Amino acid sequence: EVQLVESGGGLVKPGGSLKLSCAVSGFTLRTYTMNWVRQAPGKGLEWVASISPRSDYIYYADSVRGRFTISRDNAKNSLYLQMNSLRADDTAVYYCARELSVFGVLSGLEYWGQGVLVTVSS
Amino acid sequence: EVVMTQSPATLSVSPGERATLSCRASQIILSNLAWYQQKPGQAPRLLIFGASNVAPGVPARFSGSGSGTDFTLTISSLQSEDFAVYYCQQYSHWPRTFGPGTKVDFK
Numbered sequence: 001e002v003q004l005v006e007s008g009g010g011l012v013k014p015g016g017s018l019k020l021s022c023a024v025s026g027f028t029l030r031t032y033t034m035n036w037v038r039q040a041p042g043k044g045l046e047w048v049a050s051i052s053p054r055s056d057y058i059y060y061a062d063s064v065r066g067r068f069t070i071s072r073d074n075a076k077n078s079l080y081l082q083m084n085s086l087r088a089d090d091t092a093v094y095y096c097a098r099e100l101s102v103f104g105v106l107s108g109l110e111y112w113g114q115g116v117l118v119t120v121s122s
Numbered sequence: 123e124v125v126m127t128q129s130p131a132t133l134s135v136s137p138g139e140r141a142t143l144s145c146r147a148s149q150i151i152l153s154n155l156a157w158y159q160q161k162p163g164q165a166p167r168l169l170i171f172g173a174s175n176v177a178p179g180v181p182a183r184f185s186g187s188g189s190g191t192d193f194t195l196t197i198s199s200l201q202s203e204d205f206a207v208y209y210c211q212q213y214s215h216w217p218r219t220f221g222p223g224t225k226v227d228f229k
Contacts, residue, residue: 035218037166045158045166045209047218059216062123095165100177106213107172108156112165 002026002111004096009116016086016120022079022096022113030054030074033099033106036081038092039115048094049081064090086120093117124149124212126221134229141197143224145188145210153189154214160223161206169208170195200226 008020020036036048049070050059058070069082079096093115100110125148135141145155153173158166168177170186173193183198197204205228210221 044223045160045211045220047211047220050216050218059218061217100168100171102172102175107154107175108168108177108211108213109158109166110168110171110177112167115165 002098004098004111004113006094006096006113006116009094009118011119011121012086013122014087014120017082017084018086018118020081020083020094020096020116020118022081024077024079024096024098027098029072029077029079032101034070034072034079035097035099035109036070036079037095037097037109037112038090038118039095040089040092043092046092050099051079083118086118088120091118091120123217124151124215124219126210126212126219128208128210128221128224130224131222132225132227134227135200136229137202138199139229141200141204141226143195143197143208143226145193145195145221147191147193147212147214149215150190151212151214154212155186155188155193156211156213157184157186157195158209158211159204159206160209166209197226 035050067085071080095115096113097109098111100107155173157170160166174186207223
């Protein structure tokens with residue numbers, strides 16, 4: 001069974017840092033592109049970042065570029081999101097999600113974790 | 123970036139009725155579109171990828187169509203478990219972008 005479990009969320013002051021982790025099981029992480037998606041309270045979904053299987057392609061939303069860093073450790077079956085210079089508008093539930101690959105073509109987010117809440121407030 | 127719009131914002135439907143949700147991209151995205159369903163307190167669920175391909179395990183009453191800039195998600199006969207928010211997402215261009223969502227609620 002495919003499982004993705006996020007951890008590392010919590011309350012942090014503006015300007016602070018936090019590192020999220022996503023532990024995966026039930027599949028071989030090194031063969032999949034992985035993503036982080038967030039959802040502010042009562043709002044819609046916002047894609048945050050994506051990382052290719054060997055970390056050679058990394059993309060960020062404009063809203064987090066330069067502040068957030070996505071990384072992965074395939075040997076540890078884990079995905080990470082280092083978040084620095086946090087702002088109030090980064091407050092959200094953060095989801096990790098596995099990309100569907102159809103004949104090598106990325107095709108949407110097939111499996112999602114349950115999400116972890118990050119609250120940025122003084 | 124590609125801006126995704128969805129209409130209507132809210133769709134009120136009775137069980138058994140057909141629901142038609144629209145999604146539009148600000149530029150051509152071919153068929154690189156996915157639809158997701160999200161219920162309160164839950165993670166999103168992939169319903170449709172490639173604009174018209176039903177994801178594994180998704181009931182056959184869900185279907186998608188369209189290409190280029192205009193897309194449609196159809197629920198042929200709404201069931202009680204289908205009341206939720208539905209999002210479209212384009213994956214043709216970086217950054218990936220989601221639409222604002224359509225809430226399907228009980229009429």
